[in-house]
Amino acid sequence: MRPDPAVLLDVSRLISRLGGGPATGIDRVEAEWLAHLQDRPHLLLCRVRRGQLLLPP
Secondary structure, eight states: OOOOOOEEEEOHHHHHTTTSSSOOHHHHHHHHHHHHGGGSOEEEEEEETTEEEEEOO
16 A cells, blocks of 8 residues: 655645734634644645745644
8 A cells, every 4th residue: 555645735824824813714724734734744835925935844
Protein backbone atom coordinates (compact mmCIF):
# COMPACT_ATOMS: atom_id res chain seq x y z
CA MET A 1 0.00 0.00 0.00
CA ARG A 2 1.38 3.41 -0.97
CA PRO A 3 1.67 6.16 1.61
CA ASP A 4 -0.63 9.17 1.39
CA PRO A 5 0.82 11.90 -0.84
CA ALA A 6 1.88 15.14 0.81
CA VAL A 7 -0.66 17.97 0.79
CA LEU A 8 0.04 21.67 0.27
CA LEU A 9 -2.30 23.98 2.20
CA ASP A 10 -2.39 27.73 1.55
CA VAL A 11 -2.70 29.38 4.98
CA SER A 12 -2.29 32.98 3.77
CA ARG A 13 -5.84 34.01 4.62
CA LEU A 14 -5.81 32.20 7.95
CA ILE A 15 -2.60 33.97 9.00
CA SER A 16 -3.80 37.37 7.78
CA ARG A 17 -6.98 37.02 9.85
CA LEU A 18 -5.21 36.28 13.16
CA GLY A 19 -6.46 38.73 15.76
CA GLY A 20 -8.89 40.23 13.26
CA GLY A 21 -12.13 39.57 15.06
CA PRO A 22 -14.48 36.60 14.93
CA ALA A 23 -13.65 33.77 12.56
CA THR A 24 -15.70 33.57 9.37
CA GLY A 25 -16.94 30.32 7.88
CA ILE A 26 -13.94 30.18 5.55
CA ASP A 27 -11.59 30.72 8.50
CA ARG A 28 -13.19 27.85 10.40
CA VAL A 29 -12.97 25.50 7.40
CA GLU A 30 -9.27 26.33 6.86
CA ALA A 31 -8.56 25.79 10.57
CA GLU A 32 -10.30 22.40 10.40
CA TRP A 33 -8.20 21.41 7.37
CA LEU A 34 -5.07 22.43 9.24
CA ALA A 35 -6.10 20.31 12.25
CA HIS A 36 -7.02 17.40 9.95
CA LEU A 37 -3.56 17.43 8.35
CA GLN A 38 -1.60 17.29 11.60
CA ASP A 39 -1.01 13.51 11.35
CA ARG A 40 -0.39 13.51 7.60
CA PRO A 41 2.52 14.70 5.46
CA HIS A 42 1.91 18.31 4.50
CA LEU A 43 3.51 21.66 3.81
CA LEU A 44 2.07 25.12 4.30
CA LEU A 45 2.13 27.90 1.72
CA CYS A 46 1.90 31.54 2.74
CA ARG A 47 1.82 34.41 0.27
CA VAL A 48 3.86 37.44 1.35
CA ARG A 49 4.47 40.83 -0.20
CA ARG A 50 7.36 39.76 -2.45
CA GLY A 51 6.51 36.14 -3.15
CA GLN A 52 5.58 33.00 -1.34
CA LEU A 53 6.92 31.08 1.63
CA LEU A 54 6.87 27.31 1.89
CA LEU A 55 6.56 26.50 5.59
CA PRO A 56 7.16 23.22 7.39
CA PRO A 57 4.23 21.66 9.27
